[in-house]
Amino acid sequence: MGNNEMVQLRQKVDEINTQLLHLLNERAKVVQEIGQLKKIQGTKRFDPVREREVLDMIAEQNEGPFETTTLQHIFKTIFKASLELQEDDNRKALLVSRKKKQENTIVDIKGEKLGSGLQTFIMGPCAVESKEQVRQVAEAMKEQGIKLMRGGAFKPRTSPYDFQGLGVEGLQILREVADEYDLAVISEILNPNDVEISLEYVDVIQIGARNMQNFDLLRAVGRVNKPVLLKRGLAATIDEFVHAAEYIISQGNDQIILCERGIRTYEKATRNTLDISAVPILKKETHLPVVVDVTHSTGRKDLLLPTAKAALAIGADAVMAEVHPDPAVALSDSAQQMDIPQFHTFMDELKGFKNKLA
Numbered sequence: 001m002g003n004n005e006m007v008q009l010r011q012k013v014d015e016i017n018t019q020l021l022h023l024l025n026e027r028a029k030v031v032q033e034i035g036q037l038k039k040i041q042g043t044k045r046f047d048p049v050r051e052r053e054v055l056d057m058i059a060e061q062n063e064g065p066f067e068t069t070t071l072q073h074i075f076k077t078i079f080k081a082s083l084e085l086q087e088d089d090n091r092k093a094l095l096v097s098r099k100k101k102q103e104n105t106i107v108d109i110k111g112e113k114l115g116s117g118l119q120t121f122i123m124g125p126c127a128v129e130s131k132e133q134v135r136q137v138a139e140a141m142k143e144q145g146i147k148l149m150r151g152g153a154f155k156p157r158t159s160p161y162d163f164q165g166l167g168v169e170g171l172q173i174l175r176e177v178a179d180e181y182d183l184a185v186i187s188e189i190l191n192p193n194d195v196e197i198s199l200e201y202v203d204v205i206q207i208g209a210r211n212m213q214n215f216d217l218l219r220a221v222g223r224v225n226k227p228v229l230l231k232r233g234l235a236a237t238i239d240e241f242v243h244a245a246e247y248i249i250s251q252g253n254d255q256i257i258l259c260e261r262g263i264r265t266y267e268k269a270t271r272n273t274l275d276i277s278a279v280p281i282l283k284k285e286t287h288l289p290v291v292v293d294v295t296h297s298t299g300r301k302d303l304l305l306p307t308a309k310a311a312l313a314i315g316a317d318a319v320m321a322e323v324h325p326d327p328a329v330a331l332s333d334s335a336q337q338m339d340i341p342q343f344h345t346f347m348d349e350l351k352g353f354k355n356k357l358a
């Protein structure tokens with residue numbers, strides 16, 4: 001008898017559960033519509049005034065047996081879930097997302113097709129110091145069949161008293177040497193005003209980690225017809241990184257390469273902590289090519305090869321590292337750049353590993 005009553009009561013609860021389930025989803029659909037409207041109107045998704053009104057209505061109408069605070073707590077959870085739903089809907093609409101575009105964006109830099117499945121290398125000195133210095137690196141790169149040369153002309157340094165780069169003269173040197181060796185130039189621009197002049201000299205504009213959320217600069221490079229290599233900010237989440245790329249694509253330029261370069265954590269054994277899992281996450285969530293900068297993420301020469309291998313194994317489109325003819329006298333990052341013989345050893349071993357992967 002008692003058991004029978006229990007079964008009946010549970011049936012009743014189940015019917016109510018089903019109703020609640022339908023009602024919650026029905027509510028969710030209305031919330032989604034509100035989210036769409038807010039997007040069109042450009043208003044914020046979170047509306048604390050509205051939420052307060054709903055909580056007050058609960059207090060007014062509650063007849064128990066639940067305590068008002070208990071019901072309000074449940075409703076706050078519903079609000080939170082509703083906001084997440086609205087956010088998900090907006091994310092679906094991001095232009096950089098895989099949901100928006102299934103196939104990989106291929107960034108073609110002088111025939112090197114990043115995003116095509118080919119895994120390649122981006123090498124070069126941290127900063128351009130002289131033509132001779134860049135030439136020596138270019139020569140070594142040529143020997144290794146590497147086409148993509150990075151080099152800093154405008155250097156954002158932690159201290160204003162440190163070497164700030166050669167500026168436009170540095171870009172000129174890069175272009176001249178690159179043309180001599182048939183290489184492509186990747187170089188960082190710090191200021192929206194320098195974007196136009198850089199177009200004459202570079203094949204790819206780099207946006208550095210410190211500028212990942214310089215929204216004026218992102219919009220400026222979004223308006224030009226030139227590939228952009230966007231580095232992840234020092235303390236940026238993947239979501240913030242993806243949204244920074246969205247600033248660029250929103251202006252029309254979809255030739256974007258994402259670069260994981262390590263993030264700041266409590267760990268002191270490396271300069272930054274290489275977030276290797278960011279690579280497959282970014283490849284899954286966006287359609288953009290992803291490269292890994294092993295020099296800045298580790299800050300340690302002894303970790304360049306293992307992290308580069310990890311980057312290739314996990315599916316990065318390219319590995320980036322720094323090379324200097326005489327790192328001991330380099331004007332920046334002297335401890336972490338490879339010299340030319342180290343570079344050749346690094347490349348030979350890395351290519352061997354890559355062949356094994358294939």
Ligand SMILES: C=C(O[C@@H]1C=C(C(=O)O)C=C[C@H]1O)C(=O)O
Pocket residue numbers: 031034035045046047048050051054078079080082083
């Ligand atoms: C649905 C809305 O968006 C959010 C979700 C709410 C809800 O789930 O009731 C209330 C306010 C907003 O924070 C809305 O503004 O009405």
